[in-house]
Amino acid sequence: MANMIFDSGCNRLGFALDSAFCLEHPDLMAASSVVKVEAGGSAWTPEYHTKFAECTSPPTMKLGEINCVYPIFGVSSLKRIWGPLTVDGIFNIPANDSTHVWELNFEQNYIEIHSGREFVMPQDCFIFPLEEDSLYFKIKMPMHVKCASGDTLTINRSFLIDTGAAYDICLMYQTPELQFFNKQQDAVWLQFVDRYCRRYTVQTTLFDSFQMDSVRIYTFDFPNNVSDYVLGTNFLKRFNVYFDLPNRRIGLQPHKNYQRVVNP
Numbered sequence: 001m002a003n004m005i006f007d008s009g010c011n012r013l014g015f016a017l018d019s020a021f022c023l024e025h026p027d028l029m030a031a032s033s034v035v036k037v038e039a040g041g042s043a044w045t046p047e048y049h050t051k052f053a054e055c056t057s058p059p060t061m062k063l064g065e066i067n068c069v070y071p072i073f074g075v076s077s078l079k080r081i082w083g084p085l086t087v088d089g090i091f092n093i094p095a096n097d098s099t100h101v102w103e104l105n106f107e108q109n110y111i112e113i114h115s116g117r118e119f120v121m122p123q124d125c126f127i128f129p130l131e132e133d134s135l136y137f138k139i140k141m142p143m144h145v146k147c148a149s150g151d152t153l154t155i156n157r158s159f160l161i162d163t164g165a166a167y168d169i170c171l172m173y174q175t176p177e178l179q180f181f182n183k184q185q186d187a188v189w190l191q192f193v194d195r196y197c198r199r200y201t202v203q204t205t206l207f208d209s210f211q212m213d214s215v216r217i218y219t220f221d222f223p224n225n226v227s228d229y230v231l232g233t234n235f236l237k238r239f240n241v242y243f244d245l246p247n248r249r250i251g252l253q254p255h256k257n258y259q260r261v262v263n264p
Helices: 019-024 078-082
Strands: 004-006 014-018 034-040 050-055 061-063 066-068 072-076 089-091 100-105 110-115 126-129 138-146 152-161 169-171 188-192 195-206 210-220 229-231 239-244 249-254
Touching: 014 019, 014 078, 019 072, 034 072, 078 089, 126 138
Parallel strands: 004 089, 014 072, 152 229, 169 210
Antiparallel strands: 014 089, 034 050, 050 072, 061 066, 100 110, 100 239, 126 249, 138 152, 138 195, 169 229, 188 195, 195 210, 239 249
């Protein structure tokens, strides 16, 4: 058994294991060989870089009754990147999976992998086609944002679905929307490793009908290697999320009992 983090924002060609975990379980690498060693780590900041060994012949990763098959895997000091979390590895849906529907049920806190032949998408889902990128999950999502000042903005961009990001919505330094948020006076400055980002609490409307309050938009003013627009876990947990791989689409089912706990 390994404590694995599901990170839908990472590359789907392989998974990563913590170096200390591999030392405790040397049999995991018995059939593997190191292809190359390079700088790796987090795309969010160079401060999180560490050595990353890319290896062949990865061990089989079994989730429930499903064997997840990857062509490669990596070994690095994940605890340096993820901090004090008890993490043995991180993984994403394999790039070669085109037959299953992966359900992230935030209402009951579980992941379930369904057969695509038998699965029926819930009727109350918002449906988004997946963009043509086999290594990452991106959808185009239109949203209308209202700030505390009363100023409004419509964002209709391609967002990366990133369960490894503990945020709502992230906008990177090169996005034109930052000019709008630079004019807002209610920014909360937050330390981000060795730098700072800003947070804005807004009201958001999807499809002109679905209202979301206390949504937090984070702006990052410094260069990094993250996608321009990101939907993080704190946005996604308002829904049950369905990765429908046979039909190349994402379903977002509103969480009926969702309540956000906001510090006064």
